Amino acid sequence: MEGQTSTSFETMIPKDFRHLVRKGQWNRPTSGVCKGYSQANLAILPKAVADDFLLFCVRNPKPCPVLDVIEAGSTHPSIGQESDIRTDLPRYKVFKKGELVEEPDNLLGIWREDLVSFLLGCSFSFETALMAAGIRIKHIDLNLRCPVYSTNIPCRPAGVFQGNMAVSMRPIPKKSVMKAIQITSRYPSVHGAPVHVGDPAEIGIEEINRPDFGDAVPFAPDEVPVFWACGVTPQLVAMKTRPEIMITHYPTYMYVSDLLNEELAAL
Amino acid sequence: MEGQTSTSFETMIPKDFRHLVRKGQWNRPTSGVCKGYSQANLAILPKAVADDFLLFCVRNPKPCPVLDVIEAGSTHPSIGQESDIRTDLPRYKVFKKGELVEEPDNLLGIWREDLVSFLLGCSFSFETALMAAGIRIKHIDLNLRCPVYSTNIPCRPAGVFQGNMAVSMRPIPKKSVMKAIQITSRYPSVHGAPVHVGDPAEIGIEEINRPDFGDAVPFAPDEVPVFWACGVTPQLVAMKTRPEIMITHYPTYMYVSDLLNEELAAL
Numbered sequence: 001m002e003g004q005t006s007t008s009f010e011t012m013i014p015k016d017f018r019h020l021v022r023k024g025q026w027n028r029p030t031s032g033v034c035k036g037y038s039q040a041n042l043a044i045l046p047k048a049v050a051d052d053f054l055l056f057c058v059r060n061p062k063p064c065p066v067l068d069v070i071e072a073g074s075t076h077p078s079i080g081q082e083s084d085i086r087t088d089l090p091r092y093k094v095f096k097k098g099e100l101v102e103e104p105d106n107l108l109g110i111w112r113e114d115l116v117s118f119l120l121g122c123s124f125s126f127e128t129a130l131m132a133a134g135i136r137i138k139h140i141d142l143n144l145r146c147p148v149y150s151t152n153i154p155c156r157p158a159g160v161f162q163g164n165m166a167v168s169m170r171p172i173p174k175k176s177v178m179k180a181i182q183i184t185s186r187y188p189s190v191h192g193a194p195v196h197v198g199d200p201a202e203i204g205i206e207e208i209n210r211p212d213f214g215d216a217v218p219f220a221p222d223e224v225p226v227f228w229a230c231g232v233t234p235q236l237v238a239m240k241t242r243p244e245i246m247i248t249h250y251p252t253y254m255y256v257s258d259l260l261n262e263e264l265a266a267l
Numbered sequence: 268m269e270g271q272t273s274t275s276f277e278t279m280i281p282k283d284f285r286h287l288v289r290k291g292q293w294n295r296p297t298s299g300v301c302k303g304y305s306q307a308n309l310a311i312l313p314k315a316v317a318d319d320f321l322l323f324c325v326r327n328p329k330p331c332p333v334l335d336v337i338e339a340g341s342t343h344p345s346i347g348q349e350s351d352i353r354t355d356l357p358r359y360k361v362f363k364k365g366e367l368v369e370e371p372d373n374l375l376g377i378w379r380e381d382l383v384s385f386l387l388g389c390s391f392s393f394e395t396a397l398m399a400a401g402i403r404i405k406h407i408d409l410n411l412r413c414p415v416y417s418t419n420i421p422c423r424p425a426g427v428f429q430g431n432m433a434v435s436m437r438p439i440p441k442k443s444v445m446k447a448i449q450i451t452s453r454y455p456s457v458h459g460a461p462v463h464v465g466d467p468a469e470i471g472i473e474e475i476n477r478p479d480f481g482d483a484v485p486f487a488p489d490e491v492p493v494f495w496a497c498g499v500t501p502q503l504v505a506m507k508t509r510p511e512i513m514i515t516h517y518p519t520y521m522y523v524s525d526l527l528n529e530e531l532a533a534l
Binding site: 051054055057058059066069071078156158159185188222265 | 320321322324325326333336344423425426449452455460533
């Protein structure tokens, strides 16, 4: 990474960026790299439960928008040229029976032939679209992590998988709420339109200042809370079943795909 | 059905219509019934291949838009209140190893616990939206079946399933093509935007006047052919694998769901 400015990572193409990651030369969050390209959440499960997990995603497309599925026996995403899912994220989390056991920077040592990988749409993509339309994302401005909450909105169950939806929240000025709904509606494969606007209690959130994950974000007087289905949902739901093994990306260390964000609006 | 006019079937709610079907009192195509509600294609496969079939649909959402999956052991769609998939379509086709063996009006006698049912979005829904915007659908005006063609556009394979996309074609006046693209783009769960406009040869169609299924539709001088991904695709692809058993709806005898067409534009 010597001699490279952050600008060069912004303009790098995903294939080259993934090559850096694979060589162990990138060990930071991926936000801001390869501008314009979609980043994805990762969930890896054994084949024995992966089919039910896919059905859970199909039944709950807002929290679980499937961008790619890598079948058992393969490690190559179709949304990333010359890519290997075992090496092309900067960091992973490995859970056994629901307990975190390891946070490795590759999966070469622990890979198994029966593992199925799911790449799921990520809110980075719609945040880019909101910002491009002049809507500021407060947690980014304040350098905080996006606040995420459990809700009382049930997901549709599938096989062993069931649970409520998790949502991310962004304070949006009242005058921009309609625009935010319109813009994110164009991106159903990265969570789409909000699931709720306004009173957090209506979706079972008791304390807006105490998110279940991420940081509390302060509100200005003209701002209302806007809630989008969150990609943490499928991980939480899967973890509840205490699968023999489950691997995810390390939060904010995402998979950088070859899909352009704008392509997601035209699928 | 005595004493009921065709208008009353138009305005009937789906639950009541399905009740008629279940009692064996409806044995005609379902076009025009329960106006405003989505009708769906049906494909039923044994669990042994159903998981691969679901993945095929996820990878090819334009020809295979999944509206509902009924897991093995159940016969109740979630998109139809008090409904049973074995009785609520007016006619079915049963294939064994790829050969048609029966066209029953219910599946009660042949149902098996390992069967998984897929309800897939149908072009009736987007045709309604086009007509509501003043774009005439020629095969409907001429009382013909919609022409459907095999193409050279490959689907993304999944497990045992692979093949090219089938498309439906509608002649659209040049001045309305853009509007037709805009309108159908709003309905990704019923095939979405066209996959091709213009020269049929570019997608491997040699004779526009000789469709592979349905009827040839004549062109006026100002009309161009517009092609949409077709729900026949998943059936053709599955049939190629000669599954031990596969059941589909009888063409034009569809499943009438509780989903409103307009809801499909806001998922």
